Amino acid sequence: MTAAIEIHGADKRFGTVHALKSVDLTVEAGDFFALLGPNGAGKTTLINLLAGLSVPDAGTLKVMGFDVVRDYQKARRNLGVVPQELVFDPFFTVRETLEIQSGYFGLKNNDDWIDDILDNLQLADKAHANMRTLSGGMKRRVLIAQALVHRPPVIVLDEPTAGVDVELRQSLWKFIQRLNREGHTILLTTHYLEEAEALCRRVAILKQGQIVAHDTTQNLLRSRDLSRLEDVFVAIMQDGGLEAES
Amino acid sequence: MRGFLTLFFKEVLRFWKVSLQTVLAPLISTLLYLLVFSHVMADHADVYPGVSYAAFLIPGLAMMSMLQNAFANSSSSLVQSKVTGNLVFVLLTPLSHWEFYWAYVLASVVRGVLVGSVVLLTAWFFFAIPAREPLWIVVFALLATILSGSLGVLAGIWAEKFDQMAAWQNFIVLPLTFLSGAFYSIHSLPSFWNTLSRFNPFFYVIDGFRYGFLGSSDVSPWESLLIVGSACLALSWTTLALLRSGWRLRT
């Protein structure tokens, strides 16, 4: 079976900043995967390479077996990305935003699925509100909805719960777990490590552009004889943690 | 095809939702030019024999507003999307560089032609202007807005901030459109300026467009067609190549 995400030797520099140092990473189809790391570790940079928002200096990246540069159209059809930055188009309503995004992917008659997403993200009553009038958390929900509109097999969420209230966080994770059960592969970044621990089967930790740990959540906890992922994370940050690599 | 159409309609909707600024405002400023210039210049000798100054001026003014609005549409949309960050929604999709390019350019064409038509229709109320060769009018309206819309895409890719865009407007588009013979025949210019005007593609756009109305012009419409067509091709090719490479869009 082809891996959902396959990254070999991904390297990226911004001027003097070496943001990614020859990163290798594989995420199996159907997995629920956490990409962790401190601020500036390179998580968003890696996601941007995967999404084609940024071009690697070296290395290859594949989504469901499709090279993100050579086969970019197929790769992007298979990928839904929730960007970290809270961006929106102030000219349109929530529903228009989703219909437009759907259209970009060449979809028509997508209304049922759009309704389903709106319901699950508790956006139904905001469907006709202009994007400008939404609160920060609401805008974040629309961002998530936009990433799901073409039912991508691989869903990447870059800090989807930043600034989202408790209630929505729970219903959001329920929805994402449902998508995972239905076969979607999930990759997420978050700074709430208890979330990652509760949800994700596998974890990779980036530190200064390098993967310093990559294992199942269970193995990571066991290898350090610790009960919380947060403590494992802190320990790895202190010693580099290369021995924890699988 | 559907992806391209969505982006195109979105771009049209974007300016249509603020048509007060994007259609009405340019109409009013153009009509003010017309009012002032046609009045001040009414007693001057005719530019072409038997053609009133108003009839000479109106096609030029209409074309000038078409060029400026076509440029403004693609360039301001792109810069706005870059500054606010919502261009990612387009960049994340499977849209090809061709679809991206034509969606922005054709939305510029729609806005340019719309503004030009409204200007012409309004002017027709007050002045008698002939339309001797309608086909040339259509051809030059389309080529002009494609040319200017492409230039807007190029500027929008390049610019990272609003003030960089303003520099394009003020130092490139405005001088090129004003010094293009919208207000005068280049035969009336001193020879240095006359020669310089001939390197300005917007001069041929206006001259050819005016030929469609008056049946007379400074140079042959076929020569203008050749030059404007070549400029369109060169600019499209350059812009498409930049889009394909991801220059300044996919860092």
Ligand SMILES: Nc1ncnc2c1ncn2[C@@H]1O[C@H](COP(=O)(O)OP(=O)(O)OP(=O)(O)O)[C@@H](O)[C@H]1O
């Ligand atoms: N466009 C850019 N230009 C210059 N430097 C950049 C750019 N994008 C990222 N960087 C740098 O690359 C490094 C990795 O940044 P990145 O955004 O990938 O980190 P991150 O792991 O997502 O952090 P956070 O948890 O804060 O979101 C940082 O040092 C950052 O300053």
Ligand SMILES: [Mg+2]
């Ligand atoms: Mg980040």
